[in-house]
Amino acid sequence: MDPNELLLTAARGLAVYAFMLLVIRLLGKRTVGNFTAFDLLVALMLGEVVDEIIYGDVSMVEGGIAIAVIAAAKYVTNWLTYNHGLNKVFEGVPTIVVKEGELQRTGLKSELMNEKEIMAALRLHGIDDMREVKLATLEVDGEVSILKEDWAETVQKKDLGSRKKVFAEPVPEEKRTDSPRALGHSV
Amino acid sequence: MGLGGIAIRCLVAFGFLLLMTRLKGKHAVSESTAFDFVLAMTLGEMVDDFILSEVPATQFIVGAGTLVFADLFTTYGAQISQLFYRWSEGVPRVIMTDGKAREKDLRAEQMNRADVEHCFRLKGMDRDRFEEVRMGILENDSQLSMLLHDWARPVSRQEAQGL
Secondary structure (H helix, E strand, O other), rough: OOOHHHHHHHHHHHHHHHHHHHHHHHOOOOOOOOOOOOHHHHHHHHHHHHHHHHOOOOOOHHHHHHHHHHHHHHHHHHHHHHHHOOHHHHHOEEEEEEEEEEEEEEHHHHHHHHHHHHHHHHHHOOOHHHHHHHEEEOOOOOOOOEOOOHOOOOOHHHOOOOOOOOOOOOOOHHOOOOOOOOOOOOO | OOHHHHHHHHHHHHHHHHHHHHHHOOOHHHHOHHHHHHHHHHHHHHHHHHOOOOOHHHHHHHHHHHHHHHHHHHHHHHHHOOHHHHHHHHHEEEEEEEOOOOOHHHHOOOOOOOHHHHHOOOOOOOOHHHHHHEEEOOOOOOOOOEEEEEHHOOHHHHHOOOO
């Protein structure tokens, strides 16, 4: 392959990399927690287009427009979901699968989930007794969230009377994980 | 394009990608921002063209290599410059303080009420107990960091021994 063509490939790679970084940063962190199926598909679509650009199968302009349109469509979907609560249309709605220790069979059926999968999800949370579960929800990203009954929660410090502190002094500034500095803000 | 040719190219691509991943280090595995994901998707797409002989090896290596080195450069830059880190990775955003959602920050992240309850549920936090939350932070990889008030935190061993 002639060197000019390779140089062009490298140049396209750099240009597209910078453009994608900008696009993704503009789209923001809207995806909360894990990606939804839709987010995965969008990422796949973007990957497809980027590949064509780098290999020179489409011009930078054509590819750039394709990326911009996909990103814009995702942005509009995000906006509609956020502003108009169109979660139902674009992401689906969380489904309750366990309530107050009882399996919700209608929820399972609507999500085509097997009882065994719920058991696995509970095990992953370290739960061996379903009665400890106040609410288990199949979230839109496919993960099962667990809310435990109050009596099953770990003992909190407020439940004890007096307590012995590990460190007498307050946390030194540089050891705090929640300071503006730790959060990456300029100080 | 014999079957043997495809097999060899698969192995070459596999080795190349493995090398690239190792160059980036543990970072590559733990970083799960949306951008890293799209980058991974792209590399996967590029590999497919190479394996099926739709592009020459040199072009694949230059193309994929450019992306990976651009990424390495960005990672290195993020390590030595705070400003660059903020720009390329984003900034963790505080979305809740003392049990109350911060409307301005939620708007900036395009999160509505359902999203807030969703990410706290993933942490096992019921919305009725939001007052236990001292600080809720949406990290760069979209995970929620939930820092509780002292009185709501689990008892440590040291404290239990003091009883």
